[in-house]
Amino acid sequence: MGRAAGPAAPPWHSLPDEVWEHAFSFLPADADRGAAACACHGWLRAERRSRRRLVVPNCYATDPRDAVDRFPSVRAAEVKGKPHFADFGLLPPSWGAYAAPWVAAAADGWPLLEELSFKRMFVTDECLEMIASSFRNFQVLRLNSCEGFTTAGLAAITEGCRNLKELDLQENYIDDCSSHWLSNFPECYTSLEALNFSCLHGEVNFTVLERLVSRCRNLKTLKLNNAIPLDNVASLLRKAPQIIELGTGKFSADYHPDLFAKVEAAFAGCTSLRRLSGTWDAVPDYLPAFYCVCEGLTSLNLSYATVQGPELIKFISRCKNLLQLWVMDLIEDHGLSVVASSCSKLQELRVFPSDPFGHNGGQVFLTERGLVDVSASCPKLESVLYFCSRMTNEALVMIAKNRPNFTCFRLALLEPRSPDYITRQPLDAGFSAIVESCKGLRRLSMSGLLTDLVFKSIGAHADRLEMLSLAFAGDSDLGLNDILSGCKSLKKLEIRDCPFGDKALLANAAKLETMRSLWMNSCSLTVGGCRLLALKMPHLTVEIINDPGETCPVESLPFDSPVEKLYVYRTLAGPRSDTPDCVQIV
């Protein structure tokens, strides 16, 4: 006797789209959503219609209109433009990465867009005006390392976006047109939650700022610029004690007991303060005013602070709950050993050079010792950026042994090709130890004297590596070949001043299509090799970039003409049409 026959459940493949959309909402990673979309037409339809957040890491990988068509319901979009080495002045200024086509496409196809982020792109005032007038529920604008706009564009945003919650301007080059952008927030406007104008150089009307801060009770993040003196910072904090993240303004002030008391009292009221940053010029006398917030701090950015010595160390040693510390090398080895013993929860450490070109001539006592101490004593440390003048293989091996949980390891030795300063050997053994031990390593930047040997290790062991930066390293094409034929997860490769030629690239051409981009400058590439690569791989854009003064068309150059700068990336859109004269797409 069989079971009672109940109504048959629908076969899974005919479930309505809404069910799948709900299921896909549990896949946070875009890669997983993308994989699901490949399974069948039904899933593709459901996934693309329900995608709310889109990240485009290379603005030239696709036409903006195609992106908008494919994902019509996007509410938050992030687009990145220039390659990373543009930060170091290696890209000509007119190279491209214009935000305008993206803003235009979004205005057309995403009227409900709420968030827009641009990084390393050229954003104009017209773009900002279009953003202000096209999206009625626009809430978040983040511009990071962009240029091309002025305070007039900002004024359009503050005036037009009635629901603005976040305006985050990080490290942009903004021309000051003395526009009263801050005053353009209407008096009835109270929804601001985050405001970062630290990269602006001009004065802002302090009274307007104070009134804005007073009426926006949800303000959590406030990062001020250099024009705001310490006294005013204290006044602002009294109006916004709920603040979680603060970037101080100009911090230098002569010691005055009244001002000290005011600052101390203001900070005492900020019981929710967790993240602190800013430019800290002559501040040692005022550091004790911060003691009351140290215990609660999870992130401390002193990377523009020239303060040093015992006051600095005393201050940091009180920050027992720090997860993230950015500091100058003025902290020296001694200071880092105190960090090692005080900040046991530390996850990320960045140490920047105070005198990268050796002009001040002074000796900074930061060596490999500091990094060894921190990696030995901070069990959660997983991300490091470290500038120093010397390193040994032994130190790197010890670091690798102590901290196999590194996900990001970036070491910048100030002198190119510096060997192990004790044994005078290349640092191959040290970096090999790092990649062999740190199985989860996703990002690696190497420096110092390195031969082809280290690339053998990297190719063989760095399975999760996504981004690799090389400079003044290697002996031959074998090095590049080892990387491209290994490193299963490699997405971004940037190389400068290495003796790598065309052979390795051509032999691994298919690999380049599995990667987001490749940058090479000052290597041994030739025009002929690049042309061959472009012919072989039609879905790659191969850009040869010259110095702005030279515009010799590539067709007329002989096969073995050297290529100074090469940028290769995969794209669905074909060659871009907005190249300046100094860029040739072969």
Place this chain on the structure above:
Amino acid sequence: MPPPPPHLEARDYIGLGPAAPASSCSSSSGEADAGPHLALRLGLPGRDEEAVDAALTLGPAPATAPPRGAGAKRGFADSLDRPAAKDAAASAAREAQKGACEAAAGAPPAAKAQVVGWPPVRNYRKNTLAAANAATKTKPETQGKSEAECCYVKVSMDGAPYLRKVDLKTYSSYENLSLELEKMFTCFITGKSSSCKTSTRDILTDGSRADALQDQEYVLTYEDKDADWMLVGDLPWDLFTTICRKLRIMRGSDAAGMAPR
């Protein structure tokens, strides 16, 4: 009867490279005791001739390009031929010095020249710190500062009615000097193609306007200790500041033959 000794090839242990005709004859004869002619040189074994010669002189790498292929360094000479080559020249000089220094068992490099974009400090960070330093420099200099001599030199420009004086010690590099001189003399340069209203980024960013003076038919020259007029840019910056006695911004037409084109 013992087998005849194997044919001996001269091995390049000392890095002689292509041997002199006399020694190659003696080595190919296979005689064990006729070793190649020994010449002591400063350099690591296996380096080619050109790199080592460059190591012995304080100056840019020679104009002939080193052979391409596995292991060859990039063609510094190629970048030397280009006008915007000051940094490349400086880095080539430094590379050559490094060759000599590595063999001299760890002696510190003689002079530090700047390589474009190295150390990898973001331009934004560099500019912010430079602005902060400039602000502190405007404070009155205290007596007994550890930074000793200042180094004022006269700067003349062809066609300008008066001269200026600059302190070479306040500049960090050729780009820095070039930018500052341009700002100083900009009122005398007529018909410049680039507009005077430059953005903050243009003024502060290294490299993008490093050759503005040279591009605008002017050439920067200096008078050295021997009263010779030399082209600015060949020497490492630190060395240059000690040698330079006077600066002169020459018109391009006068400087024909001196400009690196």
